[in-house]
Amino acid sequence: MNMKFAAAIAVLAAFVSTSVLAQQKEAPAKEPAQKEEPAAPKATKADIQKVVDGIKADKAKTTQFCKLVKLQDDFTAAAEKKDEKKLEALDKEMQDGAKKLGADFEKYVMDSEMDEDASTVLDGLAKSCK
Structure with a gap:
């Protein structure tokens, strides 16, 4: 289950990234003076435990x-x-659902990388859904 859940999150992240890239191609180019956004945070086991x-x-x-x-x-x-x-419909539904779980869920689960320990904590919660 852990690998399946982690794979699903990876697929989601890849799809969201693809959607963002497509939108960026359509958007006007940034002015040179603007700085790039910082890299996504790396979620620790403690971060994920707090969210869970x-x-x-x-x-x-x-x-x-x-x-x-x-x-x-x-x-x-x-x-x-x-x-x-x-995929597009499910992506929108998942993004809306993630917002309902709060800013920390979006920050640490949807918008960051997780190590194996952190994903194990999240997987434990996912198993309780079955």
Whole structure:
């Protein structure tokens, strides 16, 4: 389960990155004086544990997290079928769902890299959804 969940997050991150790159190609070029955004934070086990504890403490957030786990499974299936329309719809739904889980969830789970220890903590919560 850990590898499947980590793979789903990796697929999501790759798809979101592709979406962002496509939008950047359409957007006007940045002026030279503007600086690039800093690299995504690296989530530690403690960061992820804090996020997981916050989700577990709130029944609505736990339910929302479990919906995200299901959406990630659907996303993985759509990616295997290369169903771009479905991927876009699921991506939007997952982004909206992630926002409902709070800024820390978005920052550490959606927008950062996790080491194996950190992903194990998140995987434990995902297993409780099954």
